[in-house]
Amino acid sequence: MSKPKVLLTGRIPGEVMARLAGVCDVEANTEDRPMDREKLIELIRDREGLISMITDGVDGKMMDAAPRLKMIANMAVGFNNIDLKAATARGIPVSNTPGVLTDATAELAFALLLAAARRIPEMDRKTRAGEFRWWAPMLFLGREVSGKTLGIIGLGRIGKAVARRARGFDMRVLYCNPARLDPAEERALRVEYADLRSLLREADFVSLHVPLTEATKHLIGAEELALMKPTSYLINTSRGPVVDEKALVQALRGRKIEGAGLDVYENEPALAPGLAELENVTLLPHVGSGTLETRVRMASLAVENLLAGLNGESPPNILNPEVLQAVYKNG
Ligand code: DGY
Numbered sequence: 001m002s003k004p005k006v007l008l009t010g011r012i013p014g015e016v017m018a019r020l021a022g023v024c025d026v027e028a029n030t031e032d033r034p035m036d037r038e039k040l041i042e043l044i045r046d047r048e049g050l051i052s053m054i055t056d057g058v059d060g061k062m063m064d065a066a067p068r069l070k071m072i073a074n075m076a077v078g079f080n081n082i083d084l085k086a087a088t089a090r091g092i093p094v095s096n097t098p099g100v101l102t103d104a105t106a107e108l109a110f111a112l113l114l115a116a117a118r119r120i121p122e123m124d125r126k127t128r129a130g131e132f133r134w135w136a137p138m139l140f141l142g143r144e145v146s147g148k149t150l151g152i153i154g155l156g157r158i159g160k161a162v163a164r165r166a167r168g169f170d171m172r173v174l175y176c177n178p179a180r181l182d183p184a185e186e187r188a189l190r191v192e193y194a195d196l197r198s199l200l201r202e203a204d205f206v207s208l209h210v211p212l213t214e215a216t217k218h219l220i221g222a223e224e225l226a227l228m229k230p231t232s233y234l235i236n237t238s239r240g241p242v243v244d245e246k247a248l249v250q251a252l253r254g255r256k257i258e259g260a261g262l263d264v265y266e267n268e269p270a271l272a273p274g275l276a277e278l279e280n281v282t283l284l285p286h287v288g289s290g291t292l293e294t295r296v297r298m299a300s301l302a303v304e305n306l307l308a309g310l311n312g313e314s315p316p317n318i319l320n321p322e323v324l325q326a327v328y329k330n331g
Contacts, residue, residue: 004310005068006049009035009056010075012299013292020303024049024310041065049306051075052082060086071309075302076289077101078239079319080212088320095305095315099157100297101289106161108288109207109237112261113150115282116233117205118142119259122279143204143231143258145169151203153219154210154238155181155191162207163191174199200227205235212239222247225256233259237288240265245272252278263288 008020008028020026027043029035034055035043044050044066052058054076060083063069072094074082079096087094115121119142126132126140150166152159155177163173167190174194175181186193196219200206206228210216220234221244228234234257236243245266251257252275259280265271268286275281289298305315314324 004048005046006051006306006310007040007044007047008051009040010051010053012051012075012302013296016296016299016303019300020051020306023307037062044069049073049310051302051306054078054081057081058087059083060090063087063090063092071095071306071315073302073306073309073315075298078211080239084320088323091323091326093309093315093323094319095302095309095317096319097298097301097305098317100301101294102157102161104291104294105158105237105288106165108263108284108290109158109162109209109235110165112235112237112263112282112284113205113207113233114145116235116259116261116280117145119280121282143233145171145205147171148204149174149202151176151194151199151206152191153177153196153199153206153208156209158237159207159209160189162209163189174203196224197227200224201229203232204229205233207235208238208242210238210242212241217241218244220244220248222250225251228257230256231258233257233261235261237263240268245275248272249274249278252280255280 003023003025006024006026008026010029011032034053040056041062044062046068047066048068049071050069051073058072058081063086069092072082072087072092074094074096077096077098079094082094084094123140146169149172152162152173152175155175159175166173173191175191176194176196176199180193194202210219219242225247248260249272252260261282263284264286276283289295301317305317308315318324
C-alpha cells in the first residue's frame with residue numbers, strides 16, 4: 001500500500017522525523033527558515049497532509065492548490081496563521097498542539113520578567129564592555145520581583161502555569177479573563193479576578209497570555225499603557241499583534257512604564273522602529289516553546305494529529321470538529 005503524501009514545512013527533531021518518514025512519503029523543508037510561499041503552494045499540489053509552522057499563512061488559496069488535502073496539523077498551540085473558516089468550508093480538519101508547551105512558555109515568561117526587572121541583558125552587555133569597574137551601592141539597580149503584584153491577562157493553561165510560578169516569588173496575582181474561574185479554583189491557584197483596567201493600574205508586572213483574535217488585536221495600546229504604573233513592566237510571550245508596538249516604543253522611550261520583555265512582535269521578524277535601540281526592553285526571537293524537550297513533544301503531537309486525520313479518525317486536538325460531524329452525517 002502506498003504511503004500518504006505529506007508536506008512538512010519546518011525542520012523537526014530527528015527522532016520524530018524518522019517516525020513520520022516511516023509511515024508517510026514526506027516532502028520536508030530541511031532548512032531552519034520558513035518555506036517560501038510560492039514553493040509551498042507548488043509542493044502542496046499532490047499532498048494529502050500538511051504539517052505547518054506558525055510562519056506559514058495557510059489560506060484558502062493554498063488549500064485550493066491542494067485538491068487531495070485531507071489534514072492540516074499546525075505545529076503550534078496558536079493557529080492564527082491558518083484560515084480556519086476556509087479549512088472548515090473545504091471540509092479539512094485542522095489541529096494544533098496544546099498542553100505540551102505550557103511549562104516551557106511559562107518558564108520563558110518568567111525568565112523575561114526577571115531579566116527585565118533585574119536588567120540582566122543590559123548588565124551583561126555593560127559587563128562585557130568593561131563598565132563593571134567597581135561596586136557601588138547605587139549602581140546597576142533593578143527592581144525586586146518578590147512580593148510584587150503580577151497581572152496575568154488570559155488565564156488559560158499558560159497563564160495558570162505562570163501564576164503557579166509566581167507563588168515561589170510570594171507575588172500577589174491578579175488575572176483578567178473572559179471567563180472567571182470558580183472561587184475554589186481561584187483559591188487553589190491563589191489568584192484574584194480583576195477587570196482589565198484595574199489590573200493594569202495595580203500590577204507591577206503585566207504578562208500577556210491570550211490567543212490572537214479580532215478581539216485581542218491591540219488589546220494593549222497607548223490608552224492601556226497609560227494606565228500602567230511608571231514603575232511597571234510589560235511581558236509578552238503570546239502574539240505580537242496583541243500589543244500596539246508603536247505605542248509601546250513611545251511608552252518605553254518616555255518612561256511611561258519602566259520596561260518590557262518581549263518574545264513576539266507585531267510584524268515578525270521585523271521590530272517596530274526604535275524598539276531595538278531602547279535599553280529598557282529585553283528582546284527574544286519567539287522562543288517561548290524553544291526547548292528541545294518541548295519541540296520533540298510538539299512535533300510528536302503534530303504527527304499524531306496528522307496521522308489520525310489521514311486515517312479518517314478524529315485528531316486529538318482538532319480545532320474544527322464540525323468537519324468530522326459533517327463527514328459522519330453525510331456518510
Ligand atoms: C505556539 O505554539 O503558538 C508558539 O508561538 C510557537 O511555538
